[in-house]
Amino acid sequence: MTIPSFDLKRNYARVEGEIKEAMERILASQHFVLGPEVAAFESEAAAYLETPHAIGCASGSDALLLALMALGVGPGDEVITTPFSFFATASCVSRLGAKLIFADVEPDSYNISMERVADAITPRTKAFIPVHLFGQLCEMEKITGMLEEKNVALAEDCAQSFGAHRTHDGKILRGGAWGGFGCFSFFPTKNLGAYGDAGMVTCFKDSDAKELSRLRVHGASDTYFHEEVGLNSRLDAMQAAILRVRLRKIETWTEERREAARRYGLLFAERSLCDEIIPPAETPGNRHTYHQYVVRARRRDELQKFLAERGIVTRIYYPLSLHMQPCFASSGYKKGDMPVSEALCDEVLALPMFPELLPEEQEEVVSAIAEFYKK
Ligand SMILES: Cc1ncc(COP(=O)(O)O)c(C=O)c1O
Incomplete structure (x- = not known):
């Protein structure tokens, strides 16, 4: 007998009927990229996470990249993050030409040490990427005040933490809801997984939501008119339909x-x-x-x-x-x-x-x- 580290087939057996129904709906609509199904998933995910906006994109790696692009991270900037994470947490920083600053982690939670983050902040620090590793939120309340004071932006890596929350001041806050950007992956093995690559960025300001929506379609607000150079990083309707079924569970x-x-x-x-x-x-x-x-x-x-x-x-x-x-x-x-x-x-x-x-x-x-x- 084999005991797998995860078993997506067992999980699929529990939702097969609903997934097939959702697939039929998308096939009947012939609307495959962005569109109403993606918008519906975005609003249901935003309601679950209690964030004003959720913008679907092609992967968790792109979610991080889009968030840093929206923040204008670039050469000369420093971005603080953990050395104990998946590669994409750090590659988004180096891809934009900014300097990676690592702060070591806690031995019990494996999450970044906020004391070390505080020590690492300099006048060049543009952003901080905490990673809520393995499904547990970082001690966010220890650093959010300082980030605000020092004008350091927050881009949470929530790839592994959909559904996790932390109670602070009697309030329950989920990953992605701490005031900056929240970057999610829906890779199939994630707790909320799609059946292919998919991702999402949450944010609070209307202007950030607009910017993310533009950046994911090559920086164009209107098709074929490009204010800036963005990415092709769209969520497709099949993945959104699958995610809507799975979000309910x-x-x-x-x-x-x-x-x-x-x-x-x-x-x-x-x-x-x-x-x-x-x-x-x-x-x-x-x-x-x-x-x-x-x-x-x-x-x-x-x-x-x-x-x-x-x-x-x-x-x-x-x-x-x-x-x-x-x-x-x-x-x-x-x-x-x-x-x-x-x-x-x-x-x-x-x-x-x-x-x-x-x-x-x-x-x-x-x-x-x-x-x-x-x-
Ligand atoms: C912590 C972390 N950040 C980012 C990512 C990137 O997500 P994706 O694989 O959807 O690009 C992952 C996924 O493996 C991850 O675990």
């Missing part, structure tokens, strides 16, 4: 992930594995959505091999800190500069996690881990 699926995470925690405790495995911490005030269930493990590589031999698929997010990527060498960072991120790269292991994961599969995963550590 996201709360149920998130609760199922959270239940699976709770079960892993109990199983680790039962097997006295907490010296070998450090489970992910849900920091106070957060609703973690467990896009990934990432532990820190002693002898990680050996453990991964042992599990693979027993048909248990695990993954490493991420094996190399962004400050060590060869393509960012000109940023001037070296090994040792981001010690927490570097240590995580050697220790993290993502265990199987998806809404349909069965309790008996989790028991098998934890039994195999216990066997490896001879517990």
